[in-house]
Amino acid sequence: MNKNRNAKYMSMLSLHSVWCVIFIVVPLLFVLYYTFTDEQGHLTMGNFLYLGTPEILKCFGISIAYALAATVVCLLLAYPLAMVIANIPAKNRSLATLLVMLPMWVSFIIRTYTLKNLFNDNGIINQLLEAFVGLLKNIPAFSSMDFTPIRFIGTSGLIILGMVYDFFPYMVMPIVNVLTGIDPRLHEAAYDLGCTPWTGFLRVTLPLSRSGIVSGITMVFVPAVSTFYISSTLSGGLVSLVGDKIEAAFLTEGNFNRGSALSFVLMILILLSLFVMNRFGDKESEELAP
């Protein structure tokens, strides 16, 4: 009976399994193949020599540093917001979460471009500053003041801001999901047992929300470390991250081998960080991910 039953469900899964093998496993095997071959199809480790050049090493370094910085800023900004949203009565909470998600439906190319419009040399922020300086000039004490536009484009701060802005909802949502699932009686118990709000937060809320934090961190870090559009737009093409290198290798240079080697290393890097992260989180974090 049991065998029969499993056979039935296995046959239901067959289409799905075949699909996954052809369109997930096989493509990854292709990446592996191109990583370890040269353009003539001969087996080689030469692509790793390219990866070892100072330029590429530096590129990996910057990508990881920017992505880490963006993830930390996201977490610090998102956690308090998630706490506020989780404390809203359930009826209004869905509206509050919808409002967090809504900007995600503007194509992120456009969102990144509007950031550029804001921070350009003659962008909105500089225009506002200029107008402000113009007003100040009317006051005799400031009449000699001159306005020089602030240069934001190309700074690491702006690229990190771009990452934070584009991926912020990914951090908020899983934390909200976890926080709303915490039994409110636990907080009462903590206060009854002598916790101050701060120690109650540190000892009850924070540990219980760990799985949400872990999935938030992965959901921000993975796209941030592999992005190519944000960096090239907000730096005017001056800064190139790993994603930029991969995109260029595949779509402009047509060098599949180097591109594959880059993405192979990127994948290993992400797998390692996911592994480390998951050791800090609960098993549930997988289910709460989206």
Place this chain on the structure above:
Amino acid sequence: MKKLGRFYAGLMYLLLYAPILVMVLYSFNAKKSTSTLSFSYGAEKYTFGHWYREVFASGGALIPLRNSLILALLTAFISMVMGTLAAYALYKLRLKYVKRVITSVTNIPMMNPDIVTGLSMMLLFATTFYVMGAGGTGFATLLIAHVTFCLPYVILSIMPRLRQMDKNLPEAAMDLGCTPIQSFFMVQLPFLAPAVLSGFVMAFTLSLDDYVVSLFTSGPSFETLPIYVYNMARRSVPPSIYAISTLFLVLVLGLLILSNTMQSRLEKKISSHSERTQKNQ
């Protein structure tokens, strides 16, 4: 403390929506370039709402928009059907090891960066077309890629609902004379409907917004809206792109409200139905 929280949340929402506001403002720009914002419509030939009229007059963006919608609808439908079947079978399957392997493989596109998903598929398609000596990337390759990265999200949205389902429900249905297939379609599927629907909506929006995977798997024969916008943005961004995006946001907002009301109605219907059946007992 509470006031401080409200203030903080308000500030965060303001920052989240500031660039969106910039987008809407630029869609009414009085200049052709988006390097500066200006509303003095008299200075140049552009009048209020010019860029919206241009979107519809030139028709340039309407074809990509239509393509995007067709692709997203088909992707959502296929991944909903495949995902529901797969989630149901995975839930029922008693072979722990097989279950774990299939789930992990399905989740790869969710864990992998989009760029790797995209380029790995590009390698598969390029090699296939090379071996076959014919064919090229276009609608079919895009559809395959989109279904593949949407599947894990659909399954993930259905799984929790499956776990909530009373284990006796299918048995009760069969005791009352349902065949297994009837029990699935008439009893279990209606219970799963809200989760299936939210999986559909999720796949639809993911497909609609995707541009990284599409960049690697689309061809010149079939351009989606994000690809079209990306290609235009490379040169310079005319305000008409902001106009399209504003229209798009309004469209999505409408769809979202529609699906939300549909979903809450479905849930109400189901809960009132189960209340009635409980009363009858």
